[in-house]
Amino acid sequence: QSALTQPASVSGSPGQSITISCTGTSSDVGGYNYVSWYQQHPGKAPKLMIYDVTNRPSGVSNRFSGSKSGNTASLTISGLQAEDEADYYCNSYTGSSMVFGGGTKLTVL
Amino acid sequence: QVQLAQSGAEVKKPGASVKVSCKASGYSFTSYDINWVRRATGQGLEWMGWMSPNSGTTGYAQKFQGRVTMTRNTSISTAYMELSSLTSEDTAVYYCATYGDSYYFDYWGQGTQVTVSS
Numbered sequence: 001q002s003a004l005t006q007p008a009s010v011s012g013s014p015g016q017s018i019t020i021s022c023t024g025t026s027s028d029v030g031g032y033n034y035v036s037w038y039q040q041h042p043g044k045a046p047k048l049m050i051y052d053v054t055n056r057p058s059g060v061s062n063r064f065s066g067s068k069s070g071n072t073a074s075l076t077i078s079g080l081q082a083e084d085e086a087d088y089y090c091n092s093y094t095g096s097s098m099v100f101g102g103g104t105k106l107t108v109l
Numbered sequence: 110q111v112q113l114a115q116s117g118a119e120v121k122k123p124g125a126s127v128k129v130s131c132k133a134s135g136y137s138f139t140s141y142d143i144n145w146v147r148r149a150t151g152q153g154l155e156w157m158g159w160m161s162p163n164s165g166t167t168g169y170a171q172k173f174q175g176r177v178t179m180t181r182n183t184s185i186s187t188a189y190m191e192l193s194s195l196t197s198e199d200t201a202v203y204y205c206a207t208y209g210d211s212y213y214f215d216y217w218g219q220g221t222q223v224t225v226s227s
Contacts, residue, residue, distance in 0.1 A: 001170070003153070032212075034211055034213070036212070036214070038214070040148075040154075045217040045218065045219055045220055046146075046154065046204070046206075046214070047217075048213060048214060048215050051209060051211070051213035051215070052211055057215065089153060089154050091156075091213070091214070093212035096168070097156065097170055097171075098144070098156040098159075099156065100146075100153060100154045100155060100156060101153070102153045103153035103154065
């Protein structure tokens with residue numbers, strides 16, 4: 001199972017919005033509504049930000065939103081804040097396993 | 110509250126095995142499947158497999174088939190991940206994480222650093 005494709009890095013200024021894409025195939029992202037997104041700060045465990053494509057866990061800011069079109073899922077962060085600077089990973093169910101994206105480093109300028 | 114407490118850092122020689130534990134608290138251990146995920150230095154997250162603490166059923170990523178074993182001890186609410194035939198490429202932080210109500214990882218352990226070095 002190949003890793004999902006994410007941009008290596010994205011950046012934005014405080015207050016701006018950014019979108020991170022996550023491209024897979026019809027066997028993973030396109031085939032199931034089981035895409036999730038994780039935020040990881042250096043030295044910390046990953047944190048669930050979005051699950052089942054669009055759902056936000058309790059306690060996660062509504063500045064984070066998820067969507068999907070075909071084989072590509074997206075994470076949008078609006079009103080960027082300095083604390084959003086981190087690595088972000090998408091993940092998808094494949095029918096028999098789970099697969100992560102390669103990760104995207106978000107820099108808040 | 111749900112907590113997953115992992116065992117401490119390990120240093121192993123190439124060819125050896127390592128066994129990492131993950132002790133669950135704050136919920137019924139047998140209610141949610143446990144996954145193992147690793148992040149090698151300079152790399153991204155990598156899913157290794159899952160285990161049902163209720164039945165002991167497991168499912169492993171193809172990459173680790175034959176080299177990984179996931180087990181549990183329900184009497185002490187603890188899951189284990191053993192990885193054998195270690196090489197330097199297995200140097201990573203290993204995490205346990207629970208499955209949510211569908212296919213996502215909602216609670217994570219703090220991570221266990223495994224270093225493979227001669």
